[in-house]
Amino acid sequence: MGYALVTSMILPLRAEANDDAELTDEALLGYKVEVLERKGKWCRVRTRYQYEGWTLKNGLSFDAENMAFWDMAPKKTVMQAHVDILTQPKVQGIIVQEVTRGAIVSPTGKDSSGWEKVRLCDGREGWTWGAFLGKYITSWHKEEEGKLRENFVKTAISYMGTQYRWGGKTPLGIDCSGLCSMAYLLNGVVINRDACMKPEFCMHETSREKMKKGDLLFFPGHVAMYIGGKRYIHSTAGNNCHGVVQNSFDPNDADYRADLPSRLLCIGSIFK
Secondary structure (H helix, E strand, O other): OOEEEEOOOEEEEEOOOOOOOOEEEEEEOOOEEEEEEEEOOEEEEEOOOOOEEEEEHHHEEOOHHHHHHHHHOOOEEEOOOEEEEEOOOOOOOOEEEEEEOOOEEEEEEEOOOOEEEEEOOOOOEEEEEHHHEEEOOOOOOHHHHHHHHHHHHHHHHOOOOOEEOOOOEEOOEEOHHHHHHHHHHOOOOOOOOOOOOOOOOOOEEEOOOOOOOOOEEEEOOEEEEEEEOOEEEEEEOOOOOOEEEEEEOOOOOOOEOOOOHHHOOEEEEOOO
8 A cells, every 4th residue: 555654753553543542662753654554544554673553644644755755865863862853053943843762864964063954754854963863774784793782782771761651662651672672773673573582583592691782581571681790671660660770680789670580581682
């Protein structure tokens, strides 16, 4: 049925074509999604990481001209937690659009003071502080394993303190698999959006003895990232927590969480 571009800051994807249906994922501004089905005001879409859900048509652009431009346009990723796109290269500018980390914009120019002009996927233009943008990465190389592992951890830690949101994947609210999948996606690696490994993605099981920074820890219905030093980061609504925190595998540490180590199912890695 074709493709569409996400024009909302955060576009909810739901399990059914119903406003009250479970939130299963969120697509961000600038994402290109495949349209699988239409039902009244709803569309069932598939993201580039193969996740499907129902969303409202009014958060999508079906414009062929914008689509053609977006396919060829240079792109950057928003790395700051929450960013205003402004009408002018100064803080007094009027807000054109708010965006969150992970949104995609197209750079069109710079000024001498650090501001960068961007175009959004629906054709609107505005300015943002250039340091808020990072590379738009869509591929990775195993030869850069050490750097990638550090970047996975650094990206995950950038969400520290974010509240837990079932189905969320932004600094406004994120769940366990949202945190891990975004830490990978922002570094060019597509993994499963859910808290489990699937054979069609590049992750495979590894041993605890071989576990390194950036590897994922799978528990029943939960996933976390190992960050080294017997520690891990995760988004959790359990154990009197409500968001992204770090915990330890060491019983002697104050932030040791006794309910998880014994429930570890497997460890996943994209590296051999």
